[in-house]
Amino acid sequence: MKKIKSQKAVLIILLSNIFIAFLGIGLVIPVMPSFMNIMHLSGKTMGYLVAAFAVAQLIMSPFAGRWVDRFGRKKMITIGLLLFGTSELVFGLGTSVSVLYLSRILGGFSAAFIMPAVTAYLADITSIEERPKAMGYLSAAISTGFIIGPGIGGFIAEYGIRMPFFFAAAFAFIACALSLFILKEPLSKEQLAEISANTDQTNFFSDLKKSLNPVYFIAFVIVFVLAFGLSAYETIFSLFSDHKFGYSPKDIAAIITISSIFGVIVQVFMFGRMVNLIGEKKMIQFCLIAGAVLAVMSTVITGFWAVLTVTCFIFLAFDLLRPALTTFLSRAAGKEQGFVAGMNSTYTSLGTIAGPAMGGILFDVNIHYPYLFAAVIIVIGLGITVFWKEKQWA
Known part of the structure; x- marks a missing residue:
């Protein structure tokens, strides 16, 4: 080697x-x-x-x-x-x-x-x-x-x-x-x-059946709910900015790039410390609350700087949420790493399929609906974490 x-x-x-x-x-x-x-x-x-x-x-x-x-x-x-x-x-x-x-x-x-x-x-x-x-x-x-x-x-x-x-x-x-x-x-x-x-x-369907076991199921439902809410938000972002504010591709690119860099910097330098301080579960809940509040705020703000600020923080919440959930799952998985990683990916994909489709349909009804819908989905995710007993995993 x-x-x-x-x-x-x-x-x-x-x-x-x-x-x-x-x-x-x-x-x-x-x-x-x-x-x-x-x-x-x-x-x-x-x-x-x-x-x-x-x-x-x-x-x-x-x-x-x-x-x-x-x-x-x-x-x-x-x-x-x-x-x-x-x-x-x-x-x-x-x-x-x-x-x-x-x-x-x-x-x-x-x-x-x-x-x-x-x-x-x-x-x-x-x-x-x-x-x-x-x-x-x-x-x-x-x-x-x-x-x-x-x-x-x-x-x-x-x-x-x-x-x-x-x-x-x-x-x-x-x-x-x-x-x-x-x-x-x-x-x-x-x-x-x-x-x-x-x-x-191993059969994909046997793994899927195993994931319905109550020990795993709540965690995977949260993975699905998150992917669903986040992808509904992210898919619509550029369409929303274009239709509501008339932003050019250059403006949209600037907002996404600045928000992403902000998210990565915080993730690289502060994620480890934050998790050690409050633990994965609290971290996940905190990010969910922030995500839901900011998604609702997205529908009422105006002006480039306000849009940029809210987008920076909502992307940050999402950026911290993903590794917190993955770390929690891998720590809780014990010897079942392969199974948990595979199912994490599967439930994420299922959410990523349903979220953009639903977001697109709602966007045609009213451009604010996908964001409000994402907020509702994130709140449901938050509700589910309340039933999440870490002892089940130990």
């Missing part, structure tokens, strides 16, 4: 792949309202387009995880990047709604391929001691892609509303070519065959 330092080129390529995938997802956020206006799309359609990505990822993930062990990490990474580039290109060229749906489905498949393949590759090339550090780099690459994506997208959009999609496609094809020529498969065919044979053939 080589040290991370001696694997620098490989590590840079792997992290660049993840960075580019999430940069591509972020790039297109600020141009969505303008795209919606040009194509005469309803809020409902926009919500369904976001949900289509999550549905495709959810369906493909169980297969992709097995294929990573069967066909190798490198193959799955390059196929994922090729699919991602194609999906962005198709969206940029698309002039009918059916083509846009096809693009989002391809995008969901690509995310299902890239993520587990890169994670497995990193685990293969790092020692147990260095793995947390490598996974920290991975998490940072994802966050950075998300943060600077909307900013870059907002500026590229000045040269044409479809340009961010073409940029994202070009980035993905370059990353695909680099991966093809520079990455080497970390495991031999024999090792892959052995892993594939040993892969516990």
Whole structure:
């Protein structure tokens, strides 16, 4: 097992792949309202387009995880990047709604391929001691892609509303070519065959049934409720800013970028201390209260600075909520880490499918409804945490 330092080129390529995938997802956020206006799309359609990505990822993930062990990490990474580039290109060229749906489905498949393949590759090339550090780099690459994506997208959009999609496609094809020529498969065919044979053939449906056990169920319901409320809020944000305040892609990009950077700084420097001080459960409840109050405030504020301030704090609440919940679940899971992590991902995906679809439908009725709806859902989540007995987990 080589040290991370001696694997620098490989590590840079792997992290660049993840960075580019999430940069591509972020790039297109600020141009969505303008795209919606040009194509005469309803809020409902926009919500369904976001949900289509999550549905495709959810369906493909169980297969992709097995294929990573069967066909190798490198193959799955390059196929994922090729699919991602194609999906962005198709969206940029698309002039009918059916083509846009096809693009989002391809995008969901690509995310299902890239993520587990890169994670497995990193685990293969790092020692147990260095793995947390490598996974920290991975998490940072994802966050950075998300943060600077909307900013870059907002500026590229000045040269044409479809340009961010073409940029994202070009980035993905370059990353695909680099991966093809520079990455080497970390495991031999024999090792892959052995892993594939040993892969516990646990069934997705048996895991889902197990998640209904009262010990886990309340935690997973909160995961679902959060993903549902947050994605309903986040999907509608750029449409809401465009329709209510007439913000340009550049304005929307600035708000999202500043809010995200603020969230990451607090997360990096203060999250650990805050959790040690008040514990995960209180942290989760505090973030839920803040999220609900700020979602309601979003419907009554006016002026760029007020919008920026409220958005900064609501994104911060969401940014602190996710790791607090994940830490709580992993601490409570004991030996069931794999099962809990898998179900956490599944319930998050289910929420991410339902939230944007519901948010889009409500947006067409009244642009304030998705935010008020998100607040109600978050309050329900808060109510559920009251019944959360940590002793059940111990």
